[in-house]
Amino acid sequence: MSMNDSPSKTNGQFNSMKGSMMEGVGNLTGSTSWQNSGKKEHTEGETEYKAAQAKGYAEGTMDRMTGMKDSVVGAVTGDKMQQTEGNMTRDKGKMQQEVNKPE
Template sequence: MSSGEPNKTSGQLHSVKGNVVETIGNVTGATSWQQSGKEEHAQGEAEYKAAQAKGYAEGTIDRLGGKKDAVLGAVTGDRQQEAEGNLRHDKGEVQQEFNKNT
């Protein structure tokens, strides 16, 4: 997390690297590698989940804001605002789906 923001790719990388280090520790009997690998794996999983939660929350904000803009545009007859609101809503929906906890 070099930027201070959680990142899914970085989280996955650390998770996998931690598993590899732990496996090497298990094979060689090096307890320090086992522990280091477990810790890096856990940190990677936590970073991934934090990035996922952040992305889902951002999607929720876009979805709700887009819906508000679309309705307001429809009510006032502003077709551009309505269309932009619908696009923002759809973008938020996709972002939520992409970041859904499974």
């Protein structure tokens, strides 16, 4: 994982790709230690990527819910600023969900 122990899609992809390359080198050379460590690193990278993706999707869901609430409260109370900010937060959450949609 990344330095702050939060899953990272970038770090996960890097480790997945690095692991695949290590496994390939192991396959070419017949080195089972390279094959095994490559498989392990690839799996860990994929796991981190999916964890970051799930975290991003959940954060998007929370933003959408919070934005919707703020938008409705703003509309009911006549607070256009709160309504606009709520709409922006909701849209941000929707975009975050789209980017992190499970494959």
